[in-house]
Amino acid sequence: MNEVKVVEGSEAVALAVKACRPHVISAYPISPQTHIVESLARMVADGELDAQYVRVESEFSAASVLAGASAAGSRSYTASSSQGLLLMTEVLYASAGMRLPFVMTGVNRSISAPINIQVDHQDTMSLRDAGLIQFYVESSQEAYDVHLAAFKIAEDPQIMLPVMVCMDGWVLTHSYERVAFADQKAVDEFLPPFRPENYLDPAHPKSWGSYAEADVLMEFKYAIHRAMSLGKARIKEILAEVAAFTGRDHGGLIEAYRTADADVVLVAMGSMVGTIKDAVDELRQGGKKVGLVKIRCYRPFPYEEIEEAIRGAKVVGVMDANFSMGSEGAVGLDLKAKLCGRPEAPLIIDYIAGLGGREINAQTIRKLVARTEDVYRSRLILPESEWVDLNPAILS
Amino acid sequence: MCAAKVETRESLFVSGHRACHGCGLALAVRHILEATGPNVIVVSPTGCLETFTSPYGYSPWRVPWIHHVFENAPAVASGVVAALKAQGRPVTRVVAIGGDGATFDIGFGALSGMLERGDDVLYICTDNGAYMNTGGQRSGATPSWASTTTHPAGKQSVGKTERKKDLPEIVAAHGIPYVATASVAYLRDLKKKVKKAMTFHGPRYIQIDTPCPSGWNFPSHLTLEVGRQAVKCGLVPLFEMENGKIIGVRKLKKKLPVTEYLQGQKRYRHLFESDGGQSELQKLQAEADKNIEKYGLMESG
Numbered sequence: 001m002n003e004v005k006v007v008e009g010s011e012a013v014a015l016a017v018k019a020c021r022p023h024v025i026s027a028y029p030i031s032p033q034t035h036i037v038e039s040l041a042r043m044v045a046d047g048e049l050d051a052q053y054v055r056v057e058s059e060f061s062a063a064s065v066l067a068g069a070s071a072a073g074s075r076s077y078t079a080s081s082s083q084g085l086l087l088m089t090e091v092l093y094a095s096a097g098m099r100l101p102f103v104m105t106g107v108n109r110s111i112s113a114p115i116n117i118q119v120d121h122q123d124t125m126s127l128r129d130a131g132l133i134q135f136y137v138e139s140s141q142e143a144y145d146v147h148l149a150a151f152k153i154a155e156d157p158q159i160m161l162p163v164m165v166c167m168d169g170w171v172l173t174h175s176y177e178r179v180a181f182a183d184q185k186a187v188d189e190f191l192p193p194f195r196p197e198n199y200l201d202p203a204h205p206k207s208w209g210s211y212a213e214a215d216v217l218m219e220f221k222y223a224i225h226r227a228m229s230l231g232k233a234r235i236k237e238i239l240a241e242v243a244a245f246t247g248r249d250h251g252g253l254i255e256a257y258r259t260a261d262a263d264v265v266l267v268a269m270g271s272m273v274g275t276i277k278d279a280v281d282e283l284r285q286g287g288k289k290v291g292l293v294k295i296r297c298y299r300p301f302p303y304e305e306i307e308e309a310i311r312g313a314k315v316v317g318v319m320d321a322n323f324s325m326g327s328e329g330a331v332g333l334d335l336k337a338k339l340c341g342r343p344e345a346p347l348i349i350d351y352i353a354g355l356g357g358r359e360i361n362a363q364t365i366r367k368l369v370a371r372t373e374d375v376y377r378s379r380l381i382l383p384e385s386e387w388v389d390l391n392p393a394i395l396s
Numbered sequence: 397m398c399a400a401k402v403e404t405r406e407s408l409f410v411s412g413h414r415a416c417h418g419c420g421l422a423l424a425v426r427h428i429l430e431a432t433g434p435n436v437i438v439v440s441p442t443g444c445l446e447t448f449t450s451p452y453g454y455s456p457w458r459v460p461w462i463h464h465v466f467e468n469a470p471a472v473a474s475g476v477v478a479a480l481k482a483q484g485r486p487v488t489r490v491v492a493i494g495g496d497g498a499t500f501d502i503g504f505g506a507l508s509g510m511l512e513r514g515d516d517v518l519y520i521c522t523d524n525g526a527y528m529n530t531g532g533q534r535s536g537a538t539p540s541w542a543s544t545t546t547h548p549a550g551k552q553s554v555g556k557t558e559r560k561k562d563l564p565e566i567v568a569a570h571g572i573p574y575v576a577t578a579s580v581a582y583l584r585d586l587k588k589k590v591k592k593a594m595t596f597h598g599p600r601y602i603q604i605d606t607p608c609p610s611g612w613n614f615p616s617h618l619t620l621e622v623g624r625q626a627v628k629c630g631l632v633p634l635f636e637m638e639n640g641k642i643i644g645v646r647k648l649k650k651k652l653p654v655t656e657y658l659q660g661q662k663r664y665r666h667l668f669e670s671d672g673g674q675s676e677l678q679k680l681q682a683e684a685d686k687n688i689e690k691y692g693l694m695e696s697g
């Protein structure tokens with residue numbers, strides 16, 4: 001019953017995956033994802049986990065193995081980071097298009113060049129349009145709990161899409177935290193075996209991966225989008241089910257933290273959220289009405305929930321650990337696009353922070369909140385996202 | 397997922413698909429499935445086969461069939477095998493059928509990985525010597541001196557200057573139990589090899605020469621004839637290997653000069669023009685002779 005242990009974040013994820021009884025695991029090593037799939041390999045080697053473990057020659061093949069296994073009716077799992085996730089890109093688009101509901105962990109790491117193995121969100125962000133459902137987590141405990149939900153969400157007959165749980169590399173995967181584990185019986189009751197309506201079966205031969213002309217292609221694509229938008233309600237229900245049997249509620253699609261009366265709201269995701277919460281508490285003690293929206297489910301984008309949470313705020317500062325070159329940060333763009341033209345929409349400022357593992361600490365947050373208030377007060381129109389803590393000496 | 401039911405004979409690959417007239421590949425696939433029987437799952441990469449068999453809403457496949465992307469059929473097949481194992485469905489077998497571009501070039505890494513892992517997949521390469529689905533561009537399987545749309549013959553060019561990759565040898569070097577070459581012009585031989593391959597477990601590889609009237613540019617009623625000539629001149633040696641050893645070859649009664657095979661195809665026309673390719677023709681003849689020697693193809697020899 002809800003055993004508590006101090007484990008590495010990667011081990012927590014591996015234990016969640018194990019509890020979900022996948023049939024097929026396939027993976028390729030890349031830091032900082034590797035500990036997860038090494039743990040799973042050890043579980044299989046020790047007979048603790050009864051799964052086929054396919055040791056492939058690339059991430060491209062890892063994702064492809066999952067596609068085949070999933071189409072053949074097996075629950076399947078992989079994890080990757082950075083360059084590995086980019087190498088999977090084509091396969092992930094095709095898998096979402098074919099409605100193959102596998103689960104993967106996207107362990108966040110910066111993208112080359114320059115090569116860097118520290119955390120930022122550029123890798124998983126580059127996959128946000130693939131048709132994957134994407135979660136971002138704050139802690140190892142949340143990573144554990146969201147992975148339990150992930151398979152059920154992916155396999156929901158109304159959804160049937162791959163799910164990616166994004167988790168900050170090193171900061172979460174390689175740090176030791178207290179994690180409470182779910183009872184296997186409770187997981188089994190919550191998550192029945194994967195029994196898809198369609199799977200590759202000679203008794204009922206069907207053709208998968210057809211060529212679709214312009215007369216049907218848009219409908220195929222819209223159907224994915226619709227599964228995501230209508231799926232929001234189902235995702236919330238499933239997250240609530242996990243909360244019920246684990247006794248841990250991390251929120252729904254978002255977590256609104258001290259936003260009710262806030263003038264300034266920050267929006268963020270991933271492990272930086274913990275730091276921001278502490279900074280918010282501190283600022284509140286100093287009398288500042290600051291709040292935080294943590295995005296848990298990024299695709300589908302929970303704009304109704306965010307809109308609700310920031311209602312009444314004067315200004316919103318978005319923390320993007322990613323950047324769309326030549327434009328702005330992804331979350332900032334999402335939010336601006338959705339709120340544009342709404343009456344009483346707050347001012348939105350987009351900050352680019354933490355790329356390549358650059359530290360975001362309480363001081364960073366205090367500075368950003370002050371800057372956000374300044375911009376609001378002086379009615380400045382910022383020409384573009386603000387890059388936090390750039391070093392002019394290096395740039396010149 | 398319903399195909400026009402035109403054919404009366406029970407087949408696992410029915411007519412109504414959209415292959416070109418005289419397509420060697422379509423013929424090969426029908427006979428491959430006759431040999432495997434119905435208890436298979438077929439995986440295909442992007443290519444002609446996928447394009448002409450899968451316009452949404454129609455399918456000639458009477459076995460479960462999956463196409464995912466161009467370069468991953470071996471890995472998708474591995475995934476299906478893993479799932480079948482996990483589910484305890486040992487009777488169903490997995491067959492991948494992919495073009496030469498998918499096999500020799502873009503999917504080569506995935507193929508090598510699948511072979512090295514020893515996954516229980518029969519991988520069949522239907523070799524038409526170019527990227528036909530996209531208009532006949534050069535592949536690693538294009539034979540020397542053929543003109544393709546990305547390496548055309550021209551005033552300064554005699555077509556492809558490189559050799560065809562020797563994929564059966566490379567595949568065999570993975571130490572897999574069964575490797576064979578076949579031709580759609582010899583259907584009984586082809587089916588025998590597929591049947592035999594199905595008796596082995598682990599990765600198996602068959603490379604089938606499938607002449608392409610549209611790409612090689614010959615009249616579409618001559619597919620089988622062109623295929624026969626390719627074998628008879630020695631450019632397409634038919635052999636079987638078990639556990640790395642040649643255990644049989646298709647013998648030739650009489651050696652056909654390579655020019656007889658080449659001259660009917662427009663992809664080699666530049667070699668026959670007046671100022672043209674005497675030395676290239678000689679090199680092709682030398683290659684055929686080398687095959688005949690290497691595999692001991694002559695009946696007398």
Ligand SMILES: Cc1ncc(C[n+]2csc(CCOP(=O)(O)OP(=O)(O)O)c2C)c(N)n1
Pocket residue numbers: 421442443444445466467494495496497498499524526527528529530535
């Ligand atoms: C990654 C990627 N690159 C290129 C293509 C375009 N493409 C589709 S099929 C094909 C050629 C297929 O050639 P081959 O494998 O020889 O099969 P054939 O059509 O000749 O039977 C190409 C280049 C693609 N679909 N995906």
Ligand SMILES: [Mg+2]
Pocket residue numbers: 495496497522523524525526527528529535
């Ligand atoms: Mg080809």
